[in-house]
Amino acid sequence: MHCDPQKAWNDIIMIASLETPKLILDLDRLEQNASRFRQRAQQQGILLRPHLKTSKSAEVARVATGGRMSSVTVSTLKEAEYFAKEGFSDVLYAVGITPNKFDYVRQIQDDVKQNILLILDCLSVAETAVEYSKRTGCAFDFLIEIDCGEHRGGIASDDPKVLEIARILVDAPNIQLRGVMTHAGHSYGTDKIDRIIEIAEDERTSVVGASQVLREVGIPCEIVSAGSTPTFLHGQSFEGLTEMRCGVYVFFDLAQYSRGICRIEDIAISVLATVVGHNRRAGVLTIDAGAFALSKDQSANTYRPDVGYGYICDAATMERLGGLNVSTVHQEHGTVPISDESWFERLPVGSMVRVLPNHACPTSSAHDHYIILNNQRVTARWPRVNGW
Amino acid sequence: MHCDPQKAWNDIIMIASLETPKLILDLDRLEQNASRFRQRAQQQGILLRPHLKTSKSAEVARVATGGRMSSVTVSTLKEAEYFAKEGFSDVLYAVGITPNKFDYVRQIQDDVKQNILLILDCLSVAETAVEYSKRTGCAFDFLIEIDCGEHRGGIASDDPKVLEIARILVDAPNIQLRGVMTHAGHSYGTDKIDRIIEIAEDERTSVVGASQVLREVGIPCEIVSAGSTPTFLHGQSFEGLTEMRCGVYVFFDLAQYSRGICRIEDIAISVLATVVGHNRRAGVLTIDAGAFALSKDQSANTYRPDVGYGYICDAATMERLGGLNVSTVHQEHGTVPISDESWFERLPVGSMVRVLPNHACPTSSAHDHYIILNNQRVTARWPRVNGW
Numbered sequence: 001m002h003c004d005p006q007k008a009w010n011d012i013i014m015i016a017s018l019e020t021p022k023l024i025l026d027l028d029r030l031e032q033n034a035s036r037f038r039q040r041a042q043q044q045g046i047l048l049r050p051h052l053k054t055s056k057s058a059e060v061a062r063v064a065t066g067g068r069m070s071s072v073t074v075s076t077l078k079e080a081e082y083f084a085k086e087g088f089s090d091v092l093y094a095v096g097i098t099p100n101k102f103d104y105v106r107q108i109q110d111d112v113k114q115n116i117l118l119i120l121d122c123l124s125v126a127e128t129a130v131e132y133s134k135r136t137g138c139a140f141d142f143l144i145e146i147d148c149g150e151h152r153g154g155i156a157s158d159d160p161k162v163l164e165i166a167r168i169l170v171d172a173p174n175i176q177l178r179g180v181m182t183h184a185g186h187s188y189g190t191d192k193i194d195r196i197i198e199i200a201e202d203e204r205t206s207v208v209g210a211s212q213v214l215r216e217v218g219i220p221c222e223i224v225s226a227g228s229t230p231t232f233l234h235g236q237s238f239e240g241l242t243e244m245r246c247g248v249y250v251f252f253d254l255a256q257y258s259r260g261i262c263r264i265e266d267i268a269i270s271v272l273a274t275v276v277g278h279n280r281r282a283g284v285l286t287i288d289a290g291a292f293a294l295s296k297d298q299s300a301n302t303y304r305p306d307v308g309y310g311y312i313c314d315a316a317t318m319e320r321l322g323g324l325n326v327s328t329v330h331q332e333h334g335t336v337p338i339s340d341e342s343w344f345e346r347l348p349v350g351s352m353v354r355v356l357p358n359h360a361c362p363t364s365s366a367h368d369h370y371i372i373l374n375n376q377r378v379t380a381r382w383p384r385v386n387g388w
Numbered sequence: 389m390h391c392d393p394q395k396a397w398n399d400i401i402m403i404a405s406l407e408t409p410k411l412i413l414d415l416d417r418l419e420q421n422a423s424r425f426r427q428r429a430q431q432q433g434i435l436l437r438p439h440l441k442t443s444k445s446a447e448v449a450r451v452a453t454g455g456r457m458s459s460v461t462v463s464t465l466k467e468a469e470y471f472a473k474e475g476f477s478d479v480l481y482a483v484g485i486t487p488n489k490f491d492y493v494r495q496i497q498d499d500v501k502q503n504i505l506l507i508l509d510c511l512s513v514a515e516t517a518v519e520y521s522k523r524t525g526c527a528f529d530f531l532i533e534i535d536c537g538e539h540r541g542g543i544a545s546d547d548p549k550v551l552e553i554a555r556i557l558v559d560a561p562n563i564q565l566r567g568v569m570t571h572a573g574h575s576y577g578t579d580k581i582d583r584i585i586e587i588a589e590d591e592r593t594s595v596v597g598a599s600q601v602l603r604e605v606g607i608p609c610e611i612v613s614a615g616s617t618p619t620f621l622h623g624q625s626f627e628g629l630t631e632m633r634c635g636v637y638v639f640f641d642l643a644q645y646s647r648g649i650c651r652i653e654d655i656a657i658s659v660l661a662t663v664v665g666h667n668r669r670a671g672v673l674t675i676d677a678g679a680f681a682l683s684k685d686q687s688a689n690t691y692r693p694d695v696g697y698g699y700i701c702d703a704a705t706m707e708r709l710g711g712l713n714v715s716t717v718h719q720e721h722g723t724v725p726i727s728d729e730s731w732f733e734r735l736p737v738g739s740m741v742r743v744l745p746n747h748a749c750p751t752s753s754a755h756d757h758y759i760i761l762n763n764q765r766v767t768a769r770w771p772r773v774n775g776w
Contacts, residue, residue: 019492021776053719075720095676095720096664098738104407121665122737151670152721185718276484277509282539288483292753293776296684330573331441331749332463332483333540349510350486361719365680365754368775386774387756388409388681 015315015371015378016352020274021293023367024354025060025382026318027374029268030250034064037232037249046238049073049092049225051247054361057370058086059382064250073245077104077116082385084112092117092225094183094245096145096153099128106138117223119181121145121155126168130175139174143223146182148206149199154182157210166219179223180214182207183245187230191259191303200235203227208240230261253360254307255299264311264320269364270354272315272371273334275347285336285347287312289355291329295362310355310363312336316376318354321347326355403703403759403766404740408662409681411755412742413448413770414706415762417656418638422452425620425637434626437461437480437613439635442749445758446474447770452638461633465492465504470773472500480505480613482571482633484533484541487516494526505611507569509533509543514556518563527562531611534570536594537587542570545598554607567611568602570595571633575618579647579691588623591615596628618649641748642695643687652699652708657752658742660703660759661722663735673724673735677743679717683750698743698751700724704764706742709735714743 015024034050041048050064053075061072061083071090074080080093097105097118109115120126120142129140144165147154155161162180169177184203187196203226211221227244238244248255251269252262273289291309300307312324324343328335334355338344347353357363364370365386372380403412422438429436438452441463449460449471459478462468468481485493485506497503508514508530517528532553535542543549550568557565572591575584591614599609615632626632636643639657640650661677679697688695700712712731716723722743726732735741745751752758753774760768 017488019488019776096674096737098662098664098676100405100662100738100740101407125737128738147667147669151667151672152718152723153665153667153674156669274486274488276486277541279535279539279541281535281544284539286484286541288486291685291750296686296750297679298684330540335540349484349513350488350516352488362679362684366775387754388407 015272015373015376018272018371018378020272020352021289022272022371023364023369024270024272025370025372026268027372027379029266030060030063033250033252033266033268034066037246038066040232041244044238046241047071047243049243049245050250051075051094051245052079052083054247054364055250056364056384056386057382058083060250061088071243073247076388077101077108078388079385080116081108081111084108084114084116089114090117092143094119094181096120096122098125099132102129102132102138106136109139115139115141117141117143117178119143119145120165121153123161123164123168126165130168130172133172133174137174141176141178142169143179143181143225144177144210146180146207146210148182148184148203150184150186152185157206157213162210162213163217166214170219177219179221179225180207180210181223181225184226184228184231187228188259188299193234193260196230196234197236200231201237203231204235204237204239204241211240229256230259233261248360251360251364253357254304254311255359258300258303258307264356267356269360270313270318270356271310271363272352272354275349275351275353278344278349280344283338285338285343287326287334287336287353288332289326290333291331292366294326294329294334294355294357295359295366296329297359297362299359301358307358309334310357313354313356315352315354321353403660403761403764406660406759406766408660408740409677410660410759411752411757412658412660413758413760414656415760415767417654418448418451421638421640421654421656422454425634426454428620429632432626434629435459435631437631437633438638439463439482439633440467440471442635442752443638444752444772444774445770446471448638449476459631461635464776465489465496466776467773468504469496469499472496472502472504477502478505480531482507482569484508484510486513487520490517490520490526494524497527503527503529505529505531505566507531507533508553509541511549511552511556514553518556518560521560521562525562529564529566530557531567531569531613532565532598534568534595534598536570536572536591538572538574540573545594545601550598550601551605554602558607565607567609567613568595568598569611569613572614572616572619575616576647576687581622581648584618584622585624588619589625591619592623592625592627592629599628617644618647621649636748639748639752641745642692642699643747646688646691646695652744655744657748658701658706658744659698659751660740660742663737663739663741666732666737668732671726673726673731675714675722675724675741676720677714678721679719680754682714682717682722682743682745683747683754684717685747685750687747689746695746697722698745701742701744703740703742709741
């Protein structure tokens, strides 16, 4: 079936009648993952602020927040606008803001009548924000970004700039310094749980340390935000934190599986593909999910080189088919090497498979919607907000 | 400036006022590349059927065809529908068709009142097409796909199946076997011009050989189609071919540059990005173009490992800035290692750069439009048709 993105989704159909490639989301698995993480947050007495960069979908966000419709994280201002317009409040845009984006922030805030929570780690941006706010009347809510060891965004918690930035912001009219945040992106760089536990503790102590720097001079620090899927799952203490931000856990993927963060049967996302060719000279099947439908991300392969660009599964049952994987991708072709010719009979041209993706975020980003599966029936079509 | 995709493009603005990340297309370079390839096709007396999978844009396709609005190649049925509705005729969908896509083909053909040219390499697909056509009245135009050595799609020109498939199709009502096609995708797998010349000759002789197989038994073969950017540029003979299909030449990229196929100054596409952070502990700049805005494709790096995820250039002049590149990407962050701290002064937080992409096709695919530059002025916004 051709799913015209312009048309409403009216039919209840089975997976076998879908056209391909299609991004499939298993509702049961999504709900299980979301529920498990919400429960852990409750047990730890901490707010879970899901990072919606993975799903970019209001419907997924409703599941992730358990209907709370508040306190979410986004990776683009376009997402911030979309989720705020979909009714979500307390939206954190977790990429360092720069002055050339102030106009867009102001437009969003005017449209949705709420402030977007922004992050910064730079004196000049703080100074420019104060000037901009004075000139335009635009309100800003900020967190200061702390570098807990990944050395991407942020400044060290003991860097004198933490206080310098804070002092610029606290006295400015229309500006609220709400707290501090960090992200241990390097927690994805290991498959050793002991090492993740250490990184989680570094993440916690660095951002809690920064909050103490502020409070010691009488600057309030309402929000102390950290988090990634691995550090939330394996962190031993959340003391001093007010919230954790995790993203990929809603879908999981083979990159997380390769690091021991999830089981294969937790992975909620897959790409439905059709076998479009048999190349008997090369001993390969070709499917219509290639570099675009799967992405060229190979995050899993450090720990599981056999993942290639994804594992091949039965389209209906999601059981893995032998050890088949997608070994090579071109724009719209994926190449699946086979060990023996019986696969040509088992997977004739025109038959369908599902591919468990290497990394859920980039795989999903090529698709503008999800096909929602519930007990193997297609029940909905959920849009995504891609791009910038 | 925030470019709302829903709004018409009304303002003439300068690049410095753009929000980021943005996909920038230099009109002069595009026109030069398109013109050069059209001239070569004219000189060789062969039709150039541009592959629009790179641009996915009707406006780029108008430039590529020199306004001819006919004979183009696409990689998805969604592109086929889009370009046909934009007024292009003779659209070749160059991925093996399967029966689950016949309904969509029929819908497009009914809507646009023209047949899409399809490819196949499989007896069962040919048989099913005949049945489907009899049952629904749907007309089909086909080329048989030949494998010229890449071992992706297609069958060997001397495979008896070439004739078997042809015989199934030629006698069927409403079905036209229009000819044969091949693609030397392996021409991208070398930086040796001599090797490309050999591959181009393999590409030509294999598909011309298949055309002879058909003609020898009295089956007409109107179209004998081959091509890739490298084999079109370096092929020594096009005898027996009726057309060549090239895609990436309209934009070029560092993957083509790394193989000696283009000069840096031919590259028409770039990503405008903002410096969003300085990490002095790690000696890196962070920009807001990461894995999504640039893609994780590293096709150039086999021959030029220094490309990383792209070269950093001056936002206005496009001159390369030192040897700076994007070495690491996260979803919305690109990391740019610097050799000395003076770069922190030369590229302050909030300043802009442009990134020459590693591989133009996946980089462009993350963006839903191009910002068109003409002599450093923004003159238009051209949409793309992504997804399926």
